[in-house]
Amino acid sequence: MMETKIVAAKTGRVDESLLEEAGQVLKNGGLVAFPTETVYGLGGDAFNPASARKIYAAKGRPCDNPLIVHICRFEDLYAVAANVTEATRKAAAAFWPGPLTMILPKRARVPLETTGGLDTVAVRLPSHPVARKLIAYGGGYVAAPSANVSGKPSPTSAKHVAQDLEGKIDWILDGGETRIGLESTILDMTISPPQILRPGSVTKEMLETVLGRVEMEPGLLSGEGFRREGFPRGELPEGEVSAEEKAPRSPGMKYRHYAPKGELTIVSGPADKVAAYINARAARGRREGEKVGVIAAEQTLDAYRADAVKAVGNRMDEEEIARNLYRILRELDEEAVTEIYSEAFPAQGLGQAVMNRLLKAAGYREMVIR
Numbered sequence: 001m002m003e004t005k006i007v008a009a010k011t012g013r014v015d016e017s018l019l020e021e022a023g024q025v026l027k028n029g030g031l032v033a034f035p036t037e038t039v040y041g042l043g044g045d046a047f048n049p050a051s052a053r054k055i056y057a058a059k060g061r062p063c064d065n066p067l068i069v070h071i072c073r074f075e076d077l078y079a080v081a082a083n084v085t086e087a088t089r090k091a092a093a094a095f096w097p098g099p100l101t102m103i104l105p106k107r108a109r110v111p112l113e114t115t116g117g118l119d120t121v122a123v124r125l126p127s128h129p130v131a132r133k134l135i136a137y138g139g140g141y142v143a144a145p146s147a148n149v150s151g152k153p154s155p156t157s158a159k160h161v162a163q164d165l166e167g168k169i170d171w172i173l174d175g176g177e178t179r180i181g182l183e184s185t186i187l188d189m190t191i192s193p194p195q196i197l198r199p200g201s202v203t204k205e206m207l208e209t210v211l212g213r214v215e216m217e218p219g220l221l222s223g224e225g226f227r228r229e230g231f232p233r234g235e236l237p238e239g240e241v242s243a244e245e246k247a248p249r250s251p252g253m254k255y256r257h258y259a260p261k262g263e264l265t266i267v268s269g270p271a272d273k274v275a276a277y278i279n280a281r282a283a284r285g286r287r288e289g290e291k292v293g294v295i296a297a298e299q300t301l302d303a304y305r306a307d308a309v310k311a312v313g314n315r316m317d318e319e320e321i322a323r324n325l326y327r328i329l330r331e332l333d334e335e336a337v338t339e340i341y342s343e344a345f346p347a348q349g350l351g352q353a354v355m356n357r358l359l360k361a362a363g364y365r366e367m368v369i370r
Contacts, residue, residue, distance in 0.1 A: 001167040006158065009035070009130050009173035019130070023137025025170050026051075031058060033147040033161045034134050035175030036126040038099050038184050038200070039154040039326070040161050041070065041144030042169065043134070046080070052113035052143055058168040061150040066116035067143040068101050068184075069123050072135040080121050080141065082107045087211055088189050094210045097127035099184040100202045114143045124184055130175050146183060147172075153258050153326040153333075153361070156181050160330060181323035182353050187214070196220070199353040201322070220356050221347055260329045262293065262337045264362040266355075268344035269369030275303035277369055278341040282306040285339045293337035295328055297321075300343065308335050312342075318350040325354060329361065 007018050022032045029051050032043045042059065044051030046069045056063045069080050074092055077084055081104035088102060106121035115121050126132060135142045146154040149164040158174035166172070185200030185207075193213040196204060199220060207214045265281075267274050282292040282305060293308040297315035310328045313320035332340055342362075347355040359366065 002170065004162070004166045004169055004172060006162065006166075006172045006174060009175050011129050011175065014130055014133075014175075016133070019133050019173075020137045022134055022171050022173060023139070026134075026138030026142060029054070030170035031055060032134065032138070032171040032173065033155075033158070033165060033169060034131050034144075034173045035158075035178060036070075036128045036131045037178060038126075038180045038182060039156055039178055040147040040158065041068075041131070041142075042147035042161075042165065043070070043138065043142040043144040045139060046070075046114050046141040046143040047109060047111065047139075049111040049113040052111065055143065055145065058165055059145065059148070059150045061145065063113070064116045065145075065150075066118055066120075066122055067114050067145050069110065069114065069121055070131065070135055070142045070144050071123060071125050072132040072140060074125060076140050077104075077123055077125075080107055080110050080123055081105065085189065087194065090210050091187065091189070091194075091207070092125070095202050095206075096125040097132065098125075098202065099127075099180055099200050100124065101184045101186045101198075103186065103188045103190055103197070105190060120190055122186065128175070130173060134173065151259055153260060153329040154183060156323070156326050160326075163330075177323075179323070180319075181326060182350075182357060185353075199356050201319075201350050201353065203349050203352070205349070221352065221359060258326070258329070258357045258361040259363070260337075260340060260361065261333050262291075262340045264340040264342060264358075264365065266342050266344050266358055266362050266366045267369060268366065271300055271303070273369045274343060275300060277367065279303075279305050281339075281341060290339045291335070291337050293332045293335070293340045295332075295340065295342035297343060297345070306341075308332060308337050315345065318345070318354065321345060322350055322354050325357060 044055050083105045101122050101124040103120050103122050110121050147161045148155045155161045156178045161172050180201050185202040186198035188195045195215045197217045285292040292306045294304045294306045295312050298311045299315050301311045312324050345351050
């Protein structure tokens with residue numbers, strides 16, 4: 001097990017010489033976890049196949065799950081993408097630096113290890129100043145998925161990164177809590193109209209003001225095409241290929257993600273009926289020796305009776321809910337909760353990204369109360 005160096009790197013108080021040293025670690029083939037405005041990333045040299053293999057090994061991530069290449073200047077996009085269209089330039093002008101990842105045809109110099117074997121590359125220009133400086137010191141092109149063990153909730157603090165990866169990577173830059181708390185929107189620009197493959201804080205409505213028509217990947221919220229063992233609607237028609245058997249077009253599409261250790265179920269419907277259902281399940285779970293947790297909005301928190309009841313935020317503030325979601329999933333893990341029930345949230349705007357992450361964390365296990 002290697003020694004992981006953990007360094008304070010909060011905006012406005014960061015030691016530039018430390019960032020330069022961390023950048024050299026990347027150039028030498030090492031791995032550095034760093035803060036972005038979305039979640040913490042685990043960075044390696046995007047042009048070094050060995051660095052990509054180290055990232056996959058540290059995370060326990062399947063090697064066909066593409067990595068996102070992070071850049072620090074728009075013009076650097078031309079070094080990794082083979083076809084930068086006018087639509088791509090418009091999207092970048094509107095949303096970069098920021099939480100938007102675009103999928104484009106890759107240049108030959110980007111190794112297949114970085115792209116998960118695909119001939120496309122996912123690219124993002126983050127807005128977090130520490131991230132951008134690290135990328136510049138690291139050579140300008142940093143491949144980085146979220147800095148967590150594959151499948152677990154993404155890290156929104158350096159503490160989360162250390163819980164998962166200390167002893168497996170070289171450096172952790174501690175930039176405090178992340179601002180957004182959910183991963184970037186992923187937009188496939190290789191097709192027309194462009195298609196959202198992962199919702200985030202750059203919403204469909206925002207993209208359409210710049211690009212015109214934008215589509216959503218079918219199944220982002222319904223889970224259509226995913227196998228959901230034990231749920232009748234998860235059964236596939238004969239001959240249909242499940243998402244697990246298809247090559248993923250972007251990070252986060254193929255495998256279960258964001259999942260706590262406890263079995264998570266999403267419950268939607270009228271508030272009183274949702275609370276009654278969850279409380280009945282919690283009582284049964286306790287009788288059977290389970291430790292039961294509940295994720296609820298502040299407005300309905302007092303309606304629940306369980307071993308651990310967590311307020312994810314105000315139902316009217318989707319940004320607060322997004323920012324707190326992964327932290328709460330990790331807290332439930334720390335408290336050894338074995339069964340989790342979560343209220344559903346409105347799937348509009350950023351709420352769509354919240355529900356996408358919750359449903360994926362639950363393996364699309366959802367109970368609808370009429």
